[in-house]
Amino acid sequence: MMKSTESWLGSEFISQSTGSRENVATTAATMPARILVVDDEIRMRESVRDLLEAYGHASLIAANGYAALEILREHPIELILLDLNMPEVTGLEFLDLVKEDFPDVDVVIVSGEATFANATEALRQGVSDFLRKPYSPVELLGIIENVLKKRTLEKDIKQVHQKLEASEYRYRFIVDNSPDIIYMLDEAGYFCFVNDRIGQLLDYKQNDLIGHHFSEIVHEEDVEKAKYAFAERRTGDRASRNVEFRLRCKDNTQPSRYFESRTVSIELNSMGIYQETGSNDKCFVGTYGVARDISERKRAEEIINFQLYHDLLTQLPNRALLRDRLGLAISQAKRSGTQLALMYLDMDRFKVINDSLGHVAGDQLLQTVANRLRNCLRDSDTLARVGGDEFNLLVPEVSGRVDAIRLVEKVMANLKDPIFIDGVEVFVSFSIGIAIFPDDGESMDSLIKHADIAMYHVKRHGKDGYEFFTNSMKGSADQHLSYDTGLRRALDEEQLQLYFQPQIDIQSGMISGMEALLRWKHPEAGIISPTEFIPVAEENGIINEIGMWVLDSGCAELSKWIKAGHSNIRLAVNVSSKQLAQTDFEHHVFNIMTKHGIPGSSLELEITENVLIQDMDQVVNQLRKLHANGVRIAVDDFGIGYSSLGYLQSLPLSTLKIDRSFISGIRASSSRNSIVTAIIAMSKELGLDIVAEGVETEIQHQQLKRLGCPNAQGFLFGRPMPKEHVGLFLKKGYT
Structure with a gap:
């Protein structure tokens, strides 16, 4: 108890x-x-x-x-x-x-x-x-x-030990959980400590490295660079800071792949460790270092560098990388005395395909075309995308035009097969210009420029082909540039002039209308035909200003004719696709008509068949608004376009103008002119007026009269005349 x-x-x-x-x-x-x-x-x-x-x-x-x-x-x-x-x-x-x-x-x-x-x-x-x-x-x-x-x-002592243990625990926790590799080497460069991070980055266990030399994990190409940094002996400001090199993973047998390598890029900071030996002497005992994984940063730098020098859609080199490689190729060609070819490739009708199928389909088409082009090339060739549908091809070490022709024909043959985009069959062709070094230029800029000139020469002569640069093309290109700059001054300096060609009622011989024709009175070159400068105006966008000037000037003259008593005459004015693409085009037309007091029935706007296929919905919308206000719509050069005849019923048309190529075929009164006969018959059936263009002989006149063609235009009835002569011609009233 x-x-x-x-x-x-x-x-x-x-x-x-x-x-x-x-x-x-x-x-x-x-x-x-x-x-x-x-x-x-x-x-x-x-x-x-x-x-x-x-x-x-x-x-x-x-x-x-x-x-x-x-x-x-x-x-x-x-x-x-x-x-x-x-x-x-x-x-x-x-x-x-x-x-x-x-x-x-x-x-x-x-x-x-x-x-x-x-x-x-x-x-x-x-x-x-x-x-x-x-x-x-x-x-x-x-x-x-x-x-x-x-x-x-x-x-x-116990408190000191507890603090030391706590400090060591914190240090161990920080070291073991550090995102960096922390290591210590002995004086000979062998690992005596390494933290757990080594396993996460390089797949090594700590025991795999303890007692092993640091060079075993350094990439073989970087051993010399790492030699003095990894086993650093210096301290203080002289110690290694931010030294970059690569470490090898444990399993390094697999080949490296882009953005996925069996190496890790690191940034190293290290310093030597010394021990006091007495008499103020120190003895080197090893190295302490911290290695930070910078692989993500390196990958980001690689991606940024790739984006700087490549087209992201096709993964092809871009203009900057092409110029760099072209410069190297020119230097090598000069040293070796060899030639090289630079080709400028522009896809034909890409805008039509892109607008029809959509931009996503257009991107898929560009990617497919880029892959096909790549398959035609050698490893030493460089294919670059330099624009929306434009490519440059650098072909070093060619023996002349024969090699270039062989390659370009291989490229064109490889593009002959159709490409299927979202189930739609698409055929692709290229206009290709070729410049040879050193014959066509000894600098990058001259070669690129001359290949570009040759490509545009192909574009203007039918597309789907190739041409080598010649000096005569340069003259044409210089003229093209001269027109480009000159047209901008032509409007301000009143160099543009209107000429008028009469349209005749075949049955009565009376004047039924006048077509406004544009001429450029160049201060140096004289009178320039619209066939030469209108394509340039459409390219540089000034065609809209020129078109409005023609319409305004023509209506001003028409107003004078009406006031002079010629109220039944109508004015025909050509309209380009660029003008019709303007959403407010009809408002400009109505404003000009109101300004000059012109009734809608006195104005006829002429469009070509090619305009109809570019943006049918936009064209129909514009033309219906104009027709609703009495403006007549005529199709110029009918019969040589590419659109369906179905538009004759869907569009608010008033007149068909038979192209001069069909009229020139009438050589005798007994000639069979089935196409002209068919057009006239079809127009009558649809209730459309007809104007036959390019009538130059009496035989053509009489044959058209016999076929019942109501109107004609051509040199037989009158050549284009300046506005000053129109008044006298109208007073005559008939031919």
Whole structure:
């Protein structure tokens, strides 16, 4: 049966020097207990307590082991002064209990029983010291001070160790979870430490590298570069900073692929580690380094570099990369005395295909064409996309035109097969201009320019073919440029003039209308035909301004004719596809008519069949608005276009003009002219008026009259005349 607390402490402990439990509680509350005196002799334990308190130590006393254990459970105790010879629980038995439950408490044996066996057993159980009764107070206090100092030192050391362990844990956590490779090498360049990041980046385990030389993981091409950076010996500002090279992954047997390599690009910072050897000397012991993975940055740089020098749609080189390679090819050709060919390829009718099928289909077509062109070429050739549907082809080391012809015919043959885009069969052809180095130019710009000129020469002469550059083409191109710049001045300087050619009622011989024809009176070249400068005007976009000027000037003259009494005459004015493409074209026409007081029935706008196939919906919308206001619509050069005859019923047409090529075939009154006959018959059936163009002979006149053609125009009835001569011609009234 366990004794009560009071019986453990005994009556002496309960009363203490003052004889009350309250005094013990007060002492414990006001002065923290640090030393516990355990002795069954009341005088001994009280005298020790008084001694300790006199020297500033807080203390508690206990008469036996059970009472001491109770105090230990309730109060923080640092040191126990223990008597070995006690009733109920001996000192050695108490020691076992203390060391088991309170291992951090120091014990000093203070006992009259000091046999060798007891002392040995006490020391074996870890007591701090052994003091034999009787003893001097100085001796006791000395032992206590030594034990407390030792405890303080041990506590300080323990705190330092705890801080070191915490710091090492944090350091280890940071190192092991670092996104960078952190390593240490010995003085010979062998790994003695590397963190876990090496496994994530290079597939190595730490043990795979410990004791191995750093060069085993460096890319063979970068070993020399890494030699002094990876095993750096310098420190401070002279140490390696931001050195870039590649490390090899563990499994490096697979071949590298674009953007997916078995190497990792890193950026390295490293420094040497030195150890003091005495006499202010230092000994190099190794290298500490941090390697950062910059593969993503390198990939981004590669992508940006690729985008700078390649067309993203077709993955072909762009203009910048072509010029770079062309410059190198020219330099090599000059050194070796060889030739090279530069070809300018422009896809025919790409705009029609793109507008018809949509831009997505147009992109697919360009990609397919680019792949086909690539399949025709050698590895040394460079195919570049330099525009929407324009390509340049650099062919180095050719022996002359024969090699160039062989390649270009191979290219054209490879494009003959149809291309299917979203189930639609598309046929592709190219206009190709070729310039040969050094015959056609010795610089990049001259070769590109001359190949471009040759390509446009093909465009103007039927497309779907190739031409080599000649000097005569340069003259034509220079003239083209001269027209381009000159037309912009022609409007401002009133160099453009209107001529008028009469249209005759064949049956009566009376004048039924006048067609406005544009002429350019160039200050140096003289009169220039519209067939020469109108295509240029359409290319540079000035055709809209010119067209409005023609319409305005023509209506101004028509207004004068009407005021002079020629109210039944009508004015025919040609309109280009560019003009009809303007969303507000009809408003410009109505404004000009209102300005000059022209009724709609007196104005006839002439369009070609080719205009109809470019944007049928836009054309129909414009023409219906014009027709609703009385404006007549005529189809010029009818019969030589490419559109379906179905538009004759769907469009608000008034007149068909039979092309002069059909009229020129009438050479005798007995000639069979089935096409002209068919057009006239069809027009009558549809209720359309007819004008036969290019009538130059009386035979043609009479044959048309016999066929029932109502109107004609040509040199037989009158040549184009300036506006000053029209008034007199109209007064005559008939031919």
